[in-house]
Amino acid sequence: MALSKKIHDALNEQIAREFQAHFIYRAIAMDLYEKGYDGFAGWMDQHSKEEYGHAERIIHFLRENEARVTLPAVPKPQDTWPTVKGAVEAALQHEKKLTADIHGLHRLADEDGDLATVSMLDWFVSEQVEEEHVVNRLLKRIALAGDSPIGLVVIDNELKGGADAAAGSAGGE
Ligand code: MG
Numbered sequence: 001m002a003l004s005k006k007i008h009d010a011l012n013e014q015i016a017r018e019f020q021a022h023f024i025y026r027a028i029a030m031d032l033y034e035k036g037y038d039g040f041a042g043w044m045d046q047h048s049k050e051e052y053g054h055a056e057r058i059i060h061f062l063r064e065n066e067a068r069v070t071l072p073a074v075p076k077p078q079d080t081w082p083t084v085k086g087a088v089e090a091a092l093q094h095e096k097k098l099t100a101d102i103h104g105l106h107r108l109a110d111e112d113g114d115l116a117t118v119s120m121l122d123w124f125v126s127e128q129v130e131e132e133h134v135v136n137r138l139l140k141r142i143a144l145a146g147d148s149p150i151g152l153v154v155i156d157n158e159l160k161g162g163a164d165a166a167a168g169s170a171g172g173e
Contacts, residue, residue, distance in 0.1 A: 004112055008067050010105055011058055011117070016072030017101055018055035021094055022048050027077035028087045037152070039159030040084055043138070047091065050131075054124070061120050084152055085142050092135045099128040 003011070025048035033041035062069050081087035102124045109117035141158075145151025 001114070001116065003062075003065050003067050003117065004114065007109055007112055007114055007117055008062070010108055011062055011067075012070045012072075014101060014105055015055050015058050015062075015069065016074070017098065018051050018058065019072060019074050020077075021098060022051035022055065023074050024077045024094055025051060025091060027079050028081060028091065031080050032084065032087060037084060037156045039156035039162075040087075043159045043162070044087075044091070054127070057123075058120075061117075065116070085139070088135065088138055088142060092132070092139060095128070095131045095135055099132060102128055 025044050029041045029044035029048060032044060059069050078090075081090060102121060106118065106121045106125060109121060138155075141155050142152070145155060
């Protein structure tokens with residue numbers, strides 16, 4: 001079954017938003033790396049790769065459905081954040097927006113009776129629960145550190161260990 005124009009356009013728009021998320025998290029990673037937070041930067045880089053993977057997943061779906069992929073112009077992301085907490089909060093806000101976008105797309109595909117797109121988007125609905133959860137957990141750790149720079153360094157070291165461990169495993173999206 002060919003995708004409707006409405007669904008095709010909406011999926012192309014979602015590809016743009018996933019690439020935008022990829023860019024934003026990459027920009028946060030670069031900012032935090034420059035400030036010496038290797039662990040936070042590694043965590044954001046990993047998150048950035050996941051967003052790239054999300055865009056690729058939709059591209060693959062469109063290709064499988066003989067639907068043309070139109071690559072977007074990606075807006076220049078903000079390039080510095082005053083605090084680590086602010087940077088991670090920006091990531092959470094963006095994830096919430098992505099969740100709302102995915103839910104909107106899911107409803108659209110549902111109304112269209114497009115079961116293939118609904119099935120593809122089911123994965124994204126679950127993924128967004130996980131995405132918001134991991135960013136929320138990180139914000140809770142940051143809240144425990146309060147205003148203590150040492151606290152942030154401790155979390156940064158924890159994340160650095162996690163990033164090293166993840167790099168050694170097969171990893172996922
Ligand atoms: Mg995503």
